[in-house]
Amino acid sequence: MHLFPNEDYPNELNAAQRAAVEYNDGPALVIAGAGSGKTRVLVYKILHLIRLGYDPSRLMALTFTNKAAREMRQRIELIIGPAARRLRMGTFHSIFLSILRQHASLLGYSPSFSVYNSSDSKNRIKAIIKQMSLDDKVYKPNAVAGAISRAKNRLISPEAYRANVEYLRLDAKAGLGRLWEIYARYTQELKQSNAMDFDDLLFEINILLRNHPDVLAYWQGQIDYLLIDEYQDTNFAQYMIARQLMQERGNIFVVGDDAQSIYSFRGANLDNILRFRETFAGAKIFKLEQNYRSSQTIVQAAGALIQHNKHQIPKEVFSLGEVGEAIELHEAFSGDMEASWVCKRIDDLRRQTGATYDQFAVLYRTNVQSRTLEQVFRRTGIPFRIYGGRSFFDHKEIMDVVAYMRLVVNPNDEEALLRVINYPRRGIGETTMAKLRQQAFEVGKPLMEVLQELELYELGISRATQSKLSGFAALITELRGLSESTADFYEGMQLMISRTGIPVDLMSDTSLEGKSRQENIKEMLSGIEEYSRNAQEQGQEPSLEAYLSEIALLTDQDKKEHHTETGVTLMTIHAAKGLEFKHVFIVGLEEMLFPSILSVESEKDLEEERRLFYVAITRAEKTCHLGYARQRFRNGRTENTQPSRFLRELPPALLKRNSASIDTMVEFERSGWRQQRGYGRDQMASELPQHFTSQSFLPPSPTGGKRRHIGRRVAGEDAEPEVSHERIGDLRVGGRVRHRIFGDGQITALEGLGDNAKAIVAFDKVGSKKLLIQFARLEPLD
DNA sequence: CCGGTCAAAATTTTT
DNA sequence: TTTTGACCGG
Ligand SMILES: Nc1ncnc2c1ncn2[C@@H]1O[C@H](COP(=O)(O)OP(=O)(O)OP(=O)(O)O)[C@@H](O)[C@H]1O
Numbered sequence: 001m002h003l004f005p006n007e008d009y010p011n012e013l014n015a016a017q018r019a020a021v022e023y024n025d026g027p028a029l030v031i032a033g034a035g036s037g038k039t040r041v042l043v044y045k046i047l048h049l050i051r052l053g054y055d056p057s058r059l060m061a062l063t064f065t066n067k068a069a070r071e072m073r074q075r076i077e078l079i080i081g082p083a084a085r086r087l088r089m090g091t092f093h094s095i096f097l098s099i100l101r102q103h104a105s106l107l108g109y110s111p112s113f114s115v116y117n118s119s120d121s122k123n124r125i126k127a128i129i130k131q132m133s134l135d136d137k138v139y140k141p142n143a144v145a146g147a148i149s150r151a152k153n154r155l156i157s158p159e160a161y162r163a164n165v166e167y168l169r170l171d172a173k174a175g176l177g178r179l180w181e182i183y184a185r186y187t188q189e190l191k192q193s194n195a196m197d198f199d200d201l202l203f204e205i206n207i208l209l210r211n212h213p214d215v216l217a218y219w220q221g222q223i224d225y226l227l228i229d230e231y232q233d234t235n236f237a238q239y240m241i242a243r244q245l246m247q248e249r250g251n252i253f254v255v256g257d258d259a260q261s262i263y264s265f266r267g268a269n270l271d272n273i274l275r276f277r278e279t280f281a282g283a284k285i286f287k288l289e290q291n292y293r294s295s296q297t298i299v300q301a302a303g304a305l306i307q308h309n310k311h312q313i314p315k316e317v318f319s320l321g322e323v324g325e326a327i328e329l330h331e332a333f334s335g336d337m338e339a340s341w342v343c344k345r346i347d348d349l350r351r352q353t354g355a356t357y358d359q360f361a362v363l364y365r366t367n368v369q370s371r372t373l374e375q376v377f378r379r380t381g382i383p384f385r386i387y388g389g390r391s392f393f394d395h396k397e398i399m400d401v402v403a404y405m406r407l408v409v410n411p412n413d414e415e416a417l418l419r420v421i422n423y424p425r426r427g428i429g430e431t432t433m434a435k436l437r438q439q440a441f442e443v444g445k446p447l448m449e450v451l452q453e454l455e456l457y458e459l460g461i462s463r464a465t466q467s468k469l470s471g472f473a474a475l476i477t478e479l480r481g482l483s484e485s486t487a488d489f490y491e492g493m494q495l496m497i498s499r500t501g502i503p504v505d506l507m508s509d510t511s512l513e514g515k516s517r518q519e520n521i522k523e524m525l526s527g528i529e530e531y532s533r534n535a536q537e538q539g540q541e542p543s544l545e546a547y548l549s550e551i552a553l554l555t556d557q558d559k560k561e562h563h564t565e566t567g568v569t570l571m572t573i574h575a576a577k578g579l580e581f582k583h584v585f586i587v588g589l590e591e592m593l594f595p596s597i598l599s600v601e602s603e604k605d606l607e608e609e610r611r612l613f614y615v616a617i618t619r620a621e622k623t624c625h626l627g628y629a630r631q632r633f634r635n636g637r638t639e640n641t642q643p644s645r646f647l648r649e650l651p652p653a654l655l656k657r658n659s660a661s662i663d664t665m666v667e668f669e670r671s672g673w674r675q676q677r678g679y680g681r682d683q684m685a686s687e688l689p690q691h692f693t694s695q696s697f698l699p700p701s702p703t704g705g706k707r708r709h710i711g712r713r714v715a716g717e718d719a720e721p722e723v724s725h726e727r728i729g730d731l732r733v734g735g736r737v738r739h740r741i742f743g744d745g746q747i748t749a750l751e752g753l754g755d756n757a758k759a760i761v762a763f764d765k766v767g768s769k770k771l772l773i774q775f776a777r778l779e780p781l782d
Numbered sequence: 783c784c785g786g787t788c789a790a791a792a793t794t795t796t797t
Numbered sequence: 798t799t800t801t802g803a804c805c806g807g
Contacts, residue, residue: 429784
């Protein structure tokens with residue numbers, strides 16, 4: 001192949017990767033396991049296109065995080081230089097936000113529309129629920145927000161929602177008969193506020209492209225190639241964007257791994273991968289099989305785990321790397337001791353292998369788990385960095401400042417107005433605001449407008465309060481003046497922020513938190529300064545609008561790296577997607593936590609949890625360490641736990657159990673097992689002696705505790721005899737049952753316990769089947 | 783309208 | 798344990 005004269009890169013790719021990169025005859029999907037170089041292929045694909053003469057500014061590359069986009073751009077810049085800056089590369093949200101601003105008026109927004117973050121949205125929803133006098137115990141704001149978000153991600157408008165009998169029926173059944181109404185009001189309020197939420201960014205771009213053929217044609221003409229990373233996590237709205245832009249020309253290249261689909265809660269839909277061929281005619285599918293990241297042990301363990309999922313695209317993955325060390329499994333007595341173990345092992349490994357702190361990551365299922373880790377890391381003196389959880393811009397004081405800024409740019413932004421009209425305190429209360437909102441509603445004007453013409457209305461608000469209201473309106477006008485008339489952007493912002501009165505208000509709070517709030521404001525200012533400098537370097541005029549756009553989509557992952565300090569990375573598994581570390585610790589492998597208690601009900605959710613574990617394991621290059629605690633402190637209460645079912649799914653031969661101290665076992669013996677739930681009395685008795693050995697780390701197997709049996713189970717395989725029973729729950733041997741698919745039948749045997757309890761049923765139509773009771777939903781007939 | 787006190791709830795992942 | 802909200806007296 002002599003496409004590239006002074007080849008710097010084909011050597012960096014294997015044959016399969018190169019084939020994908022160099023294929024240029026239409027749509028392509030690269031579907032491959034973890035660590036097989038999908039991201040690398042995407043990078044080289046872009047380089048390849050540029051070498052073929054494509055203009056970087058006409059290549060659109062979409063990622064899911066800002067960080068991924070930034071890193072990809074940097075890698076490309078290293079090779080081709082500053083031209084990489086012209087790539088249209090970023091998250092779906094950020095790329096389409098800028099496009100939406102250009103065409104806002106076509107959609108009924110002004111170009112300076114606000115972008116609501118999740119807490120803005122939630123506040124609006126709360127207010128609407130209250131306004132409609134609905135019970136927020138029934139209409140839980142979080143759940144409502146989730147439902148609205150899901151609707152938007154599936155491109156279901158409020159009108160379509162309302163017209164869909166099936167949705168209404170399901171909602172009504174769940175006692176949420178007025179959900180559609182909340183959705184409709186919410187949408188209307190946002191529109192009136194000249195604001196879009198995160199999901200609107202994807203929704204509205206679809207509307208724009210669908211309803212305005214000229215705009216569609218324009219953008220189709222602007223983009224010569226569309227590339228998408230992590231395609232398995234695209235939702236329907238994102239799929240439709242790709243389709244509208246590229247279905248005709250077919251210049252699309254996507255990479256993904258169905259086994260790493262972990263964002264279904266955000267609407268991610270594997271169908272997008274499955275129907276890629278149908279959507280994009282003539283699509284070619286490439287598979288990559290060699291894992292370059294991890295040891296053979298890690299690749300095999302991950303492979304064995306994911307085998308347990310029924311729904312997956314079969315893939316081979318192999319590693320030619322070293323066999324590597326066994327996966328360490330550690331049982332700790334408590335969350336605290338688990339964290340101590342992590343610290344100790346990091347210390348050991350650092351000494352033994354010379355690894356640096358930044359080559360370690362500690363991954364967990366939920367953000368709260370970072371607390372315990374943080375405390376112990378502090379105590380131990382190991383440097384670390386926590387990603388995720390609350391973003392800098394989620395802090396109250398920052399959101400307050402941002403609200404003033406938003407009001408300056410977009411006076412219709414009702415959420416911003418309600419947030420700060422009485423902060424700092426200026427004596428404008430609930431009652432006044434209720435009257436004003438009523439009035440605004442009646443005349444169909446934004447609140448800010450009403451504030452500016454109070455004298456026109458009969459409001460029943462005292463003179464004194466009226467003047468406070470006008471004062472606020474005047475303040476916003478004044479702030480706008482400051483920001484517009486000050487030549488230096490940063491200086492203007494300084495003046496503006498100080499004029500809001502927030503810094504002074506914070507001064508009066510001398511508590512520790514108060515101090516940290518003041519610090520945050522200072523940090524924000526330095527961020528503004530940096531933004532201003534960057535903009536100018538790139539030859540752009542810094543503006544409040546642009547600044548707000550920039551920060552609207554920032555997350556905690558995007559905090560700038562202080563290269564001076566390196567440390568262990570602490571993050572959720574979700575946040576770790578796409579990353580890699582020499583040494584990975586995965587902690588909190590307990591039932592009800594991982595898998596999450598909210599996911600154990602449905603097999604579909606459980607499979608997603610398993611994929612999450614798969615993602616976690618495959619982040620590791622050299623060693624992988626798993627931890628769980630026998631008891632964990634949660635919501636102010638210490639709870640006994642059971643090891644995660646997923647541990648049983650890893651091949652024992654690849655695991656190295658690591659014994660907890662004797663003290664721990666004694667402590668555990670004293671308080672631990674007695675309260676365990678989920679096992680029958682006999683089972684408990686037969687398990688008892690094992691608690692004194694180091695072999696008790698795994699959950700009891702269905703056979704009654706022969707540990708070596710555990711993990712060897714593959715779906716459908718029953719190598720060893722099962723404990724059998726006469727009854728389990730309301731099922732009994734000899735009883736007749738109904739199955740949703742197989743029809744009616746008679747139970748011939750019951751065996752196994754807990755999650756592994758199975759029924760053998762002789763069905764009238766389809767013969768004898770062995771079913772896992774927890775999934776089979778057998779309905780007793782007598 | 784404000785700020786304090788007290789009781790109840792908390793239940794996952796993110797752009 | 799920490800956060801949120803409802804309630805009440807000034
Ligand atoms: N042909 C290759 N030769 C050497 N190293 C490679 C090759 N391809 C990929 N790698 C390395 O393998 C590792 C994984 O690659 P990459 O992150 O692109 O995989 P991925 O498929 O995107 O992984 P995941 O889906 O798990 O995020 C990286 O360190 C990368 O540099």
